Amino acid sequence: MFTGLIREIATVKSYKNNVLTIQSKHKAKVGDSIAVNGVCLTVIKVNSDGFDLEVADETRSIVPAEKFQGKVHIEPAMQMNDRFEGHIVQGHVDCIGEVTQITKRENGTDFIIKVDPKYITYIIPKGSITIDGISLTVNDVYDDCFRITIIPHTLENTLIRNYKVGTKVNIETDVFARYIDHILAHRSSKNSMGWDDIDKIQMSY
Incomplete structure (x- = not known):
């Protein structure tokens, strides 16, 4: 992790x-x-x-x-005695995004990143996302892209400073969004695990 x-x-x-x-x-x-x-x-x-x-x-x-x-x-990888910062990242890239727009602001820079629309479900406004290994916060989500704002410190200390329109980036979406979507999509399946099953497992500990 x-x-x-x-x-x-x-x-x-x-x-x-x-x-x-x-x-x-x-x-x-x-x-x-x-x-x-x-x-x-x-x-x-x-x-x-x-x-x-x-x-x-x-x-x-x-x-x-x-x-x-x-x-x-x-x-x-995170050690047991490390401080937990950022957010939970698995290191599993879901898809490749593309920088389509860069806008400098007074105290930050906005990046619009386009992805395959099927991954938009897992990208949540004000939620977390990982781009090229960096834990970032999503500002807005659209039909096939999302907006993030990078503060000057992050821009200066990561490779985001080199991004241009057309730059390809590794994207890992929110792990909890993926899990919840998978459970809900398969809960009607005969062999799937539903919320009642999860509750029973938690109660057994």
Whole structure:
């Protein structure tokens, strides 16, 4: 699990044969989970200046290769004794969005990001969303896009400062919205779990 708070902007040294090699100050261990631009990956080798991670076929089918090039956001998985900040992030990219509009404001910058309309259900006004691994708040939601406002501090300390119209971004929608939608969509199924079943499970503890 992650929080969506970027710990470092690292550098991709290479990406070939499903292996992503990262140059980073973070001291990783084999088996660690690390989010790279919001994608949860597993460390398979530790190098003197960073580490290697394996990129699964499912990940490659969703995330374009350009998101594993140049500078990238990284966040190690949350530890039991860590402060809980940001919001609950799984590191599972749902879809790729595209920046369609950037508007500078007095104390922030608005970004309009377009997504496949089927994912709009899981994007909630004033709710949380993860973009390239960053925990952000949604301001407005439209038919096929949404608006976020980035404060100067976030703009200066993340790769959002480099976004342009046409930039592709990794998006992880709200995990609770996905769970609730799945339960409600399948509650009529014979073998599905309904709210009564969930209540019974909770009562048993």
